[in-house]
Amino acid sequence: MENTKKMEYTEFKESLKNLVQEKSDSDMKVEIVQIIKNNQIKSENLTYKSRDYNLFPSIWLEELYQQYQEYGMDWCVDMAVSILKNVKRIDEDQLMESWESAKGRIIVELIKESWNQELLVEIPYKAFLDLAVIYRLKMWECKSGDVVHTVTNEMMEHWNITEEELYETALTNLQKEEFEIIGLHQVLQDMIEEHIDVEQKGEFHGWAYVFTNRSRIKGAAAMLRTDLLNRFAEAHGSDLFILPSSVHEVILLPAKEDENTAELRRIVRETNEEIVNEEEWLSDEVYYFRRSTGAVELIPE
Incomplete structure (x- = not known):
């Protein structure tokens, strides 16, 4: 029976590495490596190393440690072995x-x-x-x-x-690549209104849109598709404010001449701090697509 006393994270990761190594092929070396993610967020990952291959999957240890608290060590070992053994290996020639x-x-x-x-x-x-x-x-x-x-x-x-x-x-x-612009209607409006004083709510549009790729993963590159931005802006007869929601998407707002850009910037920064994981932050600025130039601009403070 598995010991019910839970290990601290440092003990857990070393024990997991050793147990996974015992269940792995002899030519595979299990290692703990540090990964630098977006915005310099560092994480410890469990991975395989081999002299014959140079690209392997890695597993975020802190997330697995959270699973350990609920399911125990045996579950974590089986999960790690399954992931590391059953993915495609890539050698240097392929890479x-x-x-x-x-x-x-x-x-x-x-x-x-x-x-x-x-x-x-x-x-x-x-x-x-x-x-x-x-x-x-x-x-x-x-x-x-x-x-x-x-x-x-x-x-x-x-x-x-x-x-x-x-x-x-x-x-x-x-x-x-396929991109899509999705109307958020009342859902996004409610989310925006959580960060706006009651007397300021009338300043914001009743319509906002998410611009992302079809998979909705790392879709903020949509900002580079000025052809699609221009088509959308022309359809609405206005320039566009672009709010960086995360690395996965941006939010489009048809522009008004009296728009409170400082308030938009505050919404972006508070959303980053209170809702979005730091690893997924894209920016704390606000952007503007101008139809006359067909370009995206950074709005100065």
Whole structure:
């Protein structure tokens, strides 16, 4: 029978690593690694290492520790072994394949430039207002979302391409990706009103829209689709305010001349602090799509 006394996190992760190692193939080494996520959020993950492969799945240990509190160690070990053993392994040749075979699978993601300086030192990126366009190589698809690998400077050198070529290829692929603009109607209106004083509610629109990709994962790259922004703006006969909801989507508001931009910025920042996980923050600024220029602008404070 499993010991009912719960371990502290430090003891748990070492015990889990050893137990998973016992149930793993002899050529697989189980390790605990530190992963840097969006906005420099660091997490400890459990993963496999092998001299024959260089890309393996990893499991967020803090989340698994929460499951341990409810289900116990045996459940966590079985879950970890199942995940690590039953996913596709990628060797270096597959990862560092030719540019011709890889370029159709380059996708983009938007992150905040100033919040990710440590990450951006290691990878190619292109500045976009206060954001950074980074690149992922789509490895394969699954129900929970695409499995991707961040494009590094080393990979770009191996492919013998320039940063501009990488960027242009990614934008071409972005034009082929499906995006959607979804009316939030009363649901989003209620959420916005939670952050607005009663006397200010009349200043805001009764309609707001979510702009994201079809999977709704890392869909804030929709901001780069100025063709779709322009089509939507023309249909509404107005420019657009763009509020960064998270890395997964942005919110569009048809603009009014007397819009309280300071209030919009306050909503964005309070939403980040009170609702959205820090790892999923996109920005604390407000943007504007102007039909006359066909471009997205950063609204100054």
